[in-house]
Amino acid sequence: MATGIKDKVAILGMGCAKFGERWNDNAEDLMVEAFIEALEDSGIEKNDVQAAWFSTAIEEQHVGKSGVPLAMALRLPFIPVTRVENYCASGSEAFRGAVYAVASGACDIALALGVEKLKDTGYGGLPQRSRGAVNDMFWANTSAPGNFAQLAAAYGAKHNVSREDMKRAMAHISIKSHDNGSKNPKAHLRNKIDEDKVMNAPMIAEPLGLFDCCGVSDGAACAIVTTPEIARSMGKKDLVTVKALQLSVSNGTEAQHNSWDGSHFITTRTAAKRAYEEAGIEKPREQVSLIEVHDCFSVTELVTMEDLHISGEGEAIQDVMNGFYDADGEIPCQIDGGLKCFGHPIGASGLRMIYEMYLQMQGRAGDRQRSQEPVFGLTHNLGGFPHQNVCSVCIVGKDGA
Amino acid sequence: MVSGILSFGGYVPRVRLKRQSIADANSWFNSALKGLAKGERSMANWDEDSITMAVEAARDCLQGFDRGGLAALYMASTSYPFQDRQNSGIVAEALRLNSAIQTMDIAASQRAGTSGLIAALQTSAGAGGPVLLASSEKRRTRAAHPLEMTSGDGAAALLVGEGDVIAAVLGYHTETVDFVDHYRGQDSAYDYVWEERWIRDEGYLKIVPTAAQAMLEKAGVSADAVDHFCFPAAARRVSGMIAKKLGISEDSVRDNLQANMGESGVAHPLVMLVNALEEAKPGQKILVVGFGQGADALLVETTEALAKFPKRTGIKGHLARRREETNYNKFLSFNDLVNAEHGLRAEVDRQTGMTTLYRNKEMILGLVGGKCTKCGTLQYPKSAVCVNPNCEAFHTQEDHSFAEMTGKMNSYTADSLTYSADPPAFYGMVQFDEGGRMMIDFADVAPDAKPEVGMPMRMMFRVKDYDGKRGFRRYFWKAAPIDAPE
Structure with missing residues (x-):
């Protein structure tokens, strides 16, 4: 009988490169920048790492395939390196690989590192590329914002919300993330914005305007994980341990079966439910201290508040407008600026979310530190499109909580 | 058995370009274009071509008919997307016709539509099933050429054969004359056109009456018995002059749809025929003529079956399904007539x-998707495992379009x-x-x-x-x- 991941693995060290338009750095430079921070934080030597998981999503744009780019960039000592890719949830997959390796007892210390170098396309937004020989023949001509924008039409129709109210709640989400990002020195976007600016911005994919979309960034993030026993033996105190690691992947129901109404994520609901069970959390709205969600677009964050079972169905707009998810609210969401402002170097994003939780739990988040001591932090990392996606929900928390 | 037209269908693209917008852009160069700046022309969207329009007209035409019973599908056009890949074959796939069907592309003359219709009638005799003719045109024209203003994009489809026809064929006749009013060589994208007065006097007014007269004689019908005269030329008054010469009453000359559609090349005689069938009463005679290196003339007479023929969207319906466009730059861009920037995102390889x-x-x-034979769930694409969460049976799906x-x-x-x-x-x-x-x-x-x-x-x-x-x-x-x- 599976017992779950709870408290079997501790985070020994984490690192995160400055996200943004790193015009003069290659992916390897970003990887090394994140790794050095994590190495120093962990107190281990590089050669103590026994296995590594490496996440990138659009590797054709930078490092190419396989685990080799990580091994070469860090000069790892001929250890196993596995490259993982699972859409925009790739970073969480690297973390899952490393955590599972330690939990299995196969190794003592494992590394998860994610990187993406996106600003070499010559245009804004994600690279436009083939989706596969057969898919190209019948998939709609979608972009990421266009796929997610459709949540608004379906959510509005289901809950009878006017376009204006929807736009305003979405604007609140983006304004909040810019406020939070302005306090984060590693964030890609650090400017504050107001409602007028959001509402009057150019339309990207109806009803998503420019400020409803997250930044496309270069960046890297990494985690070094071990067992709580080894961490303690190294003199580490106030351990942050992994409480839950769940993944849910669409099986075609949303894309092909009329049981899905298009207004929410089946995967998020499924993964969140399993994660709370694994972590032993019964009342998420009361027990979760902080959340970092996959706010690729403001509307994604909005519906995710319900899919994580924190806001009731149809009540996310009310919670958002009441400031429930603001930095000084009951459960701050994107206290580091989120994908929206910290940025979204795809392969690194899942690890960046955990990085923020780790800093917050240790009281090391600087100007943006949550005043109330966090106990459980949840990260939600999504890849793909609302109708066909991969969703990771990870919960980390204080050892023993 | 009576041979003739069993069904008809039509298609006109939804977008209509105001001719004034073309004149506004180009009359600085050719002030004569101002004289054509009336009404609007149909304009294929960026994703429409003669194949897609033929498919739409054919679908309109085949409503209520068994597609499996067709003996042949002919397509007629001078604007085929493929020089060597059978265009009618693509239409047949889109319509899900049997592979045991004769298909053929007819081309290379503005009378390909009417020649195709005559060939379809000939084939259908004793073929064991009706023949579908789909004629479609998206004529390429140079910016500022008068043809750009007088042309329109569109398609017509006719199902011909024996049986309960809505219009019986009374006769047809073809005159073949190498009269080169315009031509387009192998390496040219656009037509090269000779003087319109010569085309009118030596072409329309001599070749057409010869063909029509011969046909009327063969059919034993006098010209004044014609109720609808369909002649596709965009040039004003030409149809009336031909009618007068033949002795056809002036009231019988049909609207060439120049005001709200434009001349759709090869398809146009048939577009006008479909439009006539939409308005004709049983027992009326329709004369249709196609012109190009000679002329085809064809006479049909509507039957009582026309009165109870189910309504199609047809030409009338599609003309009503209209959206006005006043931005001539869009037309230029859709038709590759301007070297426009499409951005880096357009560079993706689409092999x-x-x-x-x-x-x-x-x-x-x-x-074609799948229908689960176990639970009945429809799904696209078809797959090995049913998508219904309460079924998920393996290998149970049959084809379902x-x-x-x-x-x-x-x-x-x-x-x-x-x-x-x-x-x-x-x-x-x-x-x-x-x-x-x-x-x-x-x-x-x-x-x-x-x-x-x-x-x-x-x-x-x-x-x-x-x-x-x-x-x-x-x-x-x-x-x-x-x-x-x-």
């Missing part, structure tokens, strides 16, 4: 694997980021009334439209992508609003 296309051709060209199904829009966006030749790109989830759904591109939505969830939609055959590098284009289906408001 099509012929192996990939061949093994998926029913799914792509015929919009979604092409003629209607549905409702469940979610949508208007995407200004993704590359589209006509931004914003509209797409969304369409849920079919009988079951099944797909995330699919939309067609013919106005750029400033704000569709509502629940909007009814039907499927249309369109160009999905152009592979300019290799001269290939791939086709797929898109969802278009049914009776969308202006």
